[in-house]
Amino acid sequence: MALLIVFTGCAAKEPDISFDSSIELKVLYSDKRSFYNDYGNYINMEFPNIAFKVISSAPLYASDRPLVETLPELVAKETPDLLFINAYQQQILYEDDALLPLQQELGEAALDQIPPGVREVLEQQGNGTGEIYGVAASFSTEALYYNKNEFERLGISLPEETMNWEDTIRLARRFANSDTAGLYLANPDPAVLFTKIGLSEGLTFLNKDNTEMKFHTESWENVLLSVKSLYDEKAIPTAASNSDRFIKGSAAMTIGRESYLEQLVNADASFEWGVLPLPSNDPDATPIDLMHLISVHKESINAEEAIKVIRHILSGSGKILDRQNSVLPASMSSATASDAAHPFHFMYTKHAKTYTTLSDEQMKSFSELFNQQFSNYLSDTIQKVINGETAPGRGLQQIEEFGNQQLQLETARRA
Template structure:
């Protein structure tokens, strides 16, 4: 006979256990839901800084590591990076600029800073960024109309790149302060009889070929105390008498066979192992930049060196940022963006991560701290900038349209080189093109 009381008790215990399990399950679901909601809330509370830049894969990798390091130091900061090569960068930035949708932090350069600042799309930067350890001339380039709109994030200086191996063979010693223009020209004449046919000490600096090469002329004009191609206000500043004299000088050097024939010069293709006239041994000295030494060293390691630009009445050297960081005027997180830029340029750990992926460090403290770790090429780059800094002419950001004008300069300089127009006619044409492209 079944004991009904026992059955009832078993049913009660079973129901109680089931109820408890259901209750615990419900509580568990509730906790999981709360945790998910909390995670979402924390994710949503993070400040997301949009940041964009251009460059090589080496720069991309280094910058991404730096962003990751900063987020670990500041868990409330996340980044939305957008990076690409230079060939597409300014096309995309132009689209974002037109849509008033610039990222919080953007890489900008000397050819675009003036345009974006005058258009009212960049924020005036404040005390959240410490620039005390940046060379004043370098920092000043980010200043437009008395307001700091951009911060250098890599240093650079115009220079002469030269073949150290050939200089050693010829017994040529580079003065610590570089050559004067007269000394350099005389050296090219003295060395010519010692060279094989088709070899030259000096490139023809009067002819522009690749990208922006008006700076070949600028180092001559700056040495005469006449400044660069544009002044602080972005106005045309090419001096006619100096320009004519410069072109007449190199026409004479071509005639004497001291610099390559015009057809050899215009066939030059920068950084191409076979077509670059420095890399293929046609010339031993060319206009270059401190930050670009690594590119040619990668083709022929240890063969090339740097010297400061030639002087005359003064040095032809000038400093310029390799790039800037700027903050969009429409950024909702301007304070956070500026604090990140401050870390990017002033923190030693950031410097270790970035290396010279953007050119030599702009903070002297960071550069001095990291210098024992630099390679020979990197040490040359830093040393050149330090030599140029005390003697450099002022450099000003370029006005809107300068890149297009520089392309016209190349064409006009080649017409002069081929004898199709005179230097005087070339100057008049340059001034006309400036008015059409930049002056408007």
């Protein structure tokens, strides 16, 4: 009896998810109707005593002033209890010290519901402290889709989960002398594939304080030479197509997000296909993009109740996250995480390539003018390399020089 009492006292208890009295929670969301369609109605099915007052974030995007100014002002004025925001908005509010740390508040039972890779990205957003300032409702990734029939028809071994980009390019080139594209990309711009491969393999082109750009390196040149080989051997289409060649069955592989599944199903593709993680030198990690984040305001007078709502959403009760369209629910209790046969089930065991997220955040910190001008120059120069008009090393040197010139102008504009 004494031992039973001791063990009972030491056992981990499930956090309380109940609301003993009526309460009103203020919520920051794009608009009232969308909030109730996505979350409010399902929460009220189980907890009808919760009322929600929705504060719309839509007017912020109609303002001539930057979001970095208008968002903190709105949040300070309205002090919403729950904030449904994207990663960029969360970063703004984190830097404004407006968000409540959630690790201890949520407790391990709730945190264990977060997929490991998603949790790593959340912790990265806390500046590497291990703290989190919001949970993800959903996340997204890119993956490699392949046409099993075309591989088997031409007697080529199927792609494997352990392939890196070098393996994938070599495999795509085996289709060079056939009427099947080895690798089809919806965006035919070779610069997109070039940067995707480099960043996913851990390369960088910006220093930590965003003051210097470096592309003219052996590593980046090797990536460019690999991409060029695909085009030289005509293993990849060189022009945009009016139809998706992979869905039509005339491409062996393509890259797409989880939403591409829906397109394949709706198109009633006439071939057997499979999905693998994006190629990588580290088969245990993959890029993860957080799509919808839920945070609690640091000054919320209803923080305890707001946290209970987050626990409820993560717990899988009511299947709220399973109803999110065309994205992956960020809960181990979701149907996708529980279904070993789901094409993206592997995402619930992967670690995150957090350095790819950092590169994205660096570019987002620049002005729209900088990003547009640099992107255009990058695309034009890489295309010249692919066409044989510019040597790979020379092209990368030109991109580096142009990028550093633009960084100086960007610094001057901000001064």
